Amino acid sequence: MTLAGKRVAITGGSGGIGAAIAAEVVGRGGTVTLIGRTEARLKEAAADLGPRASYLVADVSDGAALDSALEQAGPLDHLVTAAAGGVAGPFADVPEDAVRDLFETKFWGQYRAVRAVLPRLPSDGSVLLFSGFLYRKPAVGLSAFAAVNGAIEGLVKALAVEAAPVRINALSPGRIDTLGGGEPMPDDARREYVAMAGREATLGRIGTAAEAAHGAVFLLESSYTTGVTLDVDGGLR
Numbered sequence: 001m002t003l004a005g006k007r008v009a010i011t012g013g014s015g016g017i018g019a020a021i022a023a024e025v026v027g028r029g030g031t032v033t034l035i036g037r038t039e040a041r042l043k044e045a046a047a048d049l050g051p052r053a054s055y056l057v058a059d060v061s062d063g064a065a066l067d068s069a070l071e072q073a074g075p076l077d078h079l080v081t082a083a084a085g086g087v088a089g090p091f092a093d094v095p096e097d098a099v100r101d102l103f104e105t106k107f108w109g110q111y112r113a114v115r116a117v118l119p120r121l122p123s124d125g126s127v128l129l130f131s132g133f134l135y136r137k138p139a140v141g142l143s144a145f146a147a148v149n150g151a152i153e154g155l156v157k158a159l160a161v162e163a164a165p166v167r168i169n170a171l172s173p174g175r176i177d178t179l180g181g182g183e184p185m186p187d188d189a190r191r192e193y194v195a196m197a198g199r200e201a202t203l204g205r206i207g208t209a210a211e212a213a214h215g216a217v218f219l220l221e222s223s224y225t226t227g228v229t230l231d232v233d234g235g236l237r
Helices: 016-027 039-049 063-072 096-120 143-163 187-200 209-221
Strands: 007-011 031-036 053-057 078-081 126-130 167-173 229-232
Touching: 007 016, 007 096, 016 031, 016 039, 016 209, 031 039, 031 063, 039 053, 053 063, 063 096, 078 096, 078 209, 096 126, 096 143, 126 143, 126 209, 143 167, 167 209, 209 229
Parallel strands: 007 031, 007 078, 031 053, 078 126, 126 167, 167 229
Antiparallel strands: none
16 A cells, blocks of 8 residues: 555644654655644645645644544545643642643544544545653653553554554654654753663664654555554664
């Protein structure tokens, strides 16, 4: 299976790994609908991709808006749910509301998108969710990520059985050079992050959004792969 002529919706598609996946899809002859909450970023990303890209504005935490956007996207072959969030701090200190906000975006946002699109996908279509390395390699101060990523991977296994023959998979990126979806970081913080990634990964360096997108495209195109989480982490796990 190839992505030529296929229609793909990508939440969180205006930056980071989502944007890199969109570029791969367009480069393979597919069309993309980028979905996100900031119109200016979406408009710029779609313009960079050219005529096979469009965008719709919706926050994945707003179920009605997300449903409407995915309906407007029209017929789809694949769904990619790359929108995410973040919260860090010691387990006892992080406010419950902050953890709920993370789940609202990263778990419930993906859950809502799948519910909206799954009934309309063709039998050879697929869904690609996002987990992350902090489920299998937890770190101090990041317990909320371990919990939400574990929930996503459990959902993938269950949905792969229930939704067959539609394929359900997940991508689990390691430390990638688009921390925070490509949001700016102070130079010192970024250098420290890149150095830490190099120390901890087996391959000795940070990953790129393009490398993560390559793994995503494999899962979209691999017609006999379902129910798996693919680690693209440089051996970090």
